[in-house]
Amino acid sequence: MPAPLLSIGLSLGAALVAAPSAIFTTEVLASYLPRRKAPRALPTRDFRMAVLVPAHDEAAGIEATVRHLLAELGPEDRLVVIADNCSDDTATLAREAGAEVLERRDAERRGKGYALSYGAEHLTTDPPNVVVVMDADCRVARGSLRGLALEALASGRPTQAVYLLERPAGNNDLSGISAFAFLVRNLVRPRGLRRLGLPCELTGTGMAFPWPVYRDAPATHGFLAEDRLLGHELALRGAPPLLDEDTLVVGELAQNAPASFKQRRRWEHGGLAILFGTSPRLLVQGLLRADLGLIAQGLDSAVPPLALLVLLQSGAALGTAGVALVGGPVLPFAVAAGGCAVLGAGVLLAWLVDGRQLLPPAEVLRIPRYVLWKLPLYASFARHGAHGEWERTDRSA
Numbered sequence: 001m002p003a004p005l006l007s008i009g010l011s012l013g014a015a016l017v018a019a020p021s022a023i024f025t026t027e028v029l030a031s032y033l034p035r036r037k038a039p040r041a042l043p044t045r046d047f048r049m050a051v052l053v054p055a056h057d058e059a060a061g062i063e064a065t066v067r068h069l070l071a072e073l074g075p076e077d078r079l080v081v082i083a084d085n086c087s088d089d090t091a092t093l094a095r096e097a098g099a100e101v102l103e104r105r106d107a108e109r110r111g112k113g114y115a116l117s118y119g120a121e122h123l124t125t126d127p128p129n130v131v132v133v134m135d136a137d138c139r140v141a142r143g144s145l146r147g148l149a150l151e152a153l154a155s156g157r158p159t160q161a162v163y164l165l166e167r168p169a170g171n172n173d174l175s176g177i178s179a180f181a182f183l184v185r186n187l188v189r190p191r192g193l194r195r196l197g198l199p200c201e202l203t204g205t206g207m208a209f210p211w212p213v214y215r216d217a218p219a220t221h222g223f224l225a226e227d228r229l230l231g232h233e234l235a236l237r238g239a240p241p242l243l244d245e246d247t248l249v250v251g252e253l254a255q256n257a258p259a260s261f262k263q264r265r266r267w268e269h270g271g272l273a274i275l276f277g278t279s280p281r282l283l284v285q286g287l288l289r290a291d292l293g294l295i296a297q298g299l300d301s302a303v304p305p306l307a308l309l310v311l312l313q314s315g316a317a318l319g320t321a322g323v324a325l326v327g328g329p330v331l332p333f334a335v336a337a338g339g340c341a342v343l344g345a346g347v348l349l350a351w352l353v354d355g356r357q358l359l360p361p362a363e364v365l366r367i368p369r370y371v372l373w374k375l376p377l378y379a380s381f382a383r384h385g386a387h388g389e390w391e392r393t394d395r396s397a
Contacts, residue, residue, distance in 0.1 A: 010320055010332035017316040018339025020303040025346030027300065028184070030192030032353060035245075047129035049149040049208075050078040053099070054115035055136040059088040065136050066097035072145040078128065081136075084115040112204075113221040120214060129153055131214040134249070135205035138163075141248040148247040152208035157199075157239050158231065161206030161247035162187050167358070168253055175253050177370040180351065180359040181306045188350045189300065190243045198296040199240030202231035206249030213239050225274050232278045232297065236285060240293050268308070268377045274301050306347075307374040310367070313339050 051069055055062055062081065069079050081099040083091035085106065095101045104118045116133060123131065130149040134140065140148075140161070152159040165182045167175045190200035204227040209217070218233045220226040231241045279301040286294030303309065317340050320333035351359060 007329035007331050010323065010329065011335050014316050014320055014332045014335035014339065017312050018335060018342065020309055021313055021339045021343035021346070023299050024189070024303050024306075024309065025342050025349075027189040027192035028346040028350050030195050031188045032349070033192075033195040035195065046076070047149070047153055048076045048078070049073075049130040049132055049146070050080060050123055050128040051132045051134055051145075052116060052119040052123075053079070053081045053094075053134050053136050054084055054112045054119070055081055055086070055090050055094065056084045056115075057086050057088045057090060058136040059086075059090045059093055062090050062094045062136055063097040065134075065138075066094050066099045068139055069134065069145070070098050072140060072143070074146070080119055080122065082115040082119045084112075084118075085110055109221065111221070111226075113219065113226045117219060117221070123211075124215070127211050127215070129211055131209045131211060133205065133207045133209075135251065138205045138249050138251045140206065141250075144247040148206065148208045148244050151242070151244045151247075152210055155242055156210055156213070158202060158210075158213060158234055158241040159208045159244050160190070160200055160202055160231075160241050161208075161244055161249045162190075163203045163206050163249045163251070165251050165253050174366060174370045174373060176359045176363045177367055178253060180355045183355060183358060184306060184347075184350050188354055189303075191245060193296060193300065194243040194245060196296075199235060199293045200231075200243040201297070201301065202227045202241050205251065206247060207241075208244075228274050228301070229278060232274075232282055232301070235282070235294060235297055240297065268305050268374065268381070272304070272308075272378075272381050275304060305374075307371045308378055309343065310347075311371050311374075311378075313343050 051073065053065065053069070058065070066079065066081065073079060079099045080102060081091070081094040082102045082104060083094065084104045086103070091101050091103050102118060102122055104115060106114065120131070130153050132145065132149055144161075148159055148161050163186050165179050167179050186203050193200050207227070213234065216237075217230060218237075220229045220233065234241065279298050282294050282298030282301065284298075285291070286296075286298055304312065313336070316336040317333065320336045324330045324333045351364070
């Protein structure tokens with residue numbers, strides 16, 4: 001191949017890898033812009049919310065979850081637990097703790113999406129003003145749930161709380177890096193989009209919807225990242241999700257190794273399915289409609305999971321460096337090295353400002369091992385596509 005063509009081809013490839021790094025770091029930088037907080041609009045009348053909690057074999061923790069959520073609700077609000085294909089006492093324990101309980105059994109149609117559709121159908125007989133979705137293993141910051149619902153009601157848009165994961169107690173493996181990556185994905189980057197006046201993605205729990213939006217939402221059953229897909233579909237319908245920085249929802253990372261692998265496989269495969277699936281559609285529709293919000297969502301969802309992005313960016317730099325060392329063009333290496341610098345700056349800034357308590361300096365040295373640990377997840381996606389079977393996360397030690 002002629003040297004100019006080789007240089008152009010490799011430079012374009014390096015730029016293609018560097019583009020998500022630039023998007024990533026732009027969102028991180030925007031996250032630290034001054035906040036322009038507008039006061040929440042007060043409703044002209046009292047409003048009612050219904051909290052839906054899909055639960056599959058959650059007997060170990062459902063009572064605590066129900067009591068926690070009931071403490072956040074008013075007398076006119078409802079807490080509905082959907083015990084979905086349970087083989088334990090989830091339904092009984094939730095009912096005894098004070099929740100309204102629906103029991104659903106369907107061996108063929110399993111999973112969170114079907115459970116939530118079942119709950120939505122139940123609500124149609126007495127619809128609330130706002131529907132909030134909470135996972136059975138999560139806690140919301142005291143006194144903030146009603147504010148989340150109010151944000152959705154005032155904006156007329158789906159509203160996403162900040163959803164973070166805590167490290168399991170006494171866990172000193174790679175969980176700190178995973179929790180940091182989750183923090184960047186669910187707090188730092190969405191906050192940057194919010195500071196720019198742009199929509200975010202739905203992350204699965206701590207989601208509030210005005211009733212008309214929830215009632216008319218398209219079904220996303222059977223898709224691995226169904227919550228993110230729902231956010232995209234609603235954006236395409238004119239209701240892009242909005243981040244509520246003031247509401248925090250906290251879950252916990254899986255503790256044992258097999259459960260941890262399954263949990264991360266679901267997240268990573270879901271993210272890749274979005275990247276190759278709805279991200280291009282958002283970009284195309286955003287350009288056709290001249291809609292900056294759709295374009296931003298398309299670009300945001302085109303950023304691979306952080307470990308994969310580090311792997312791709314490092315691989316591009318090493319590969320182009322090898323070409324340059326044997327007498328090939330230097331420009332592709334310059335582009336790839338620039339991408340590494342941009343990505344490194346974004347990760348470092350996020351860690352310095354938000355991540356140091358979650359990920360101590362000594363554990364930063366484990367990042368290469370963490371990236372290599374993820375390789376089988378990406379290899380399985382390349383061979384077989386997204387792992388689509390629904391699985392409950394085992395939270396035992």
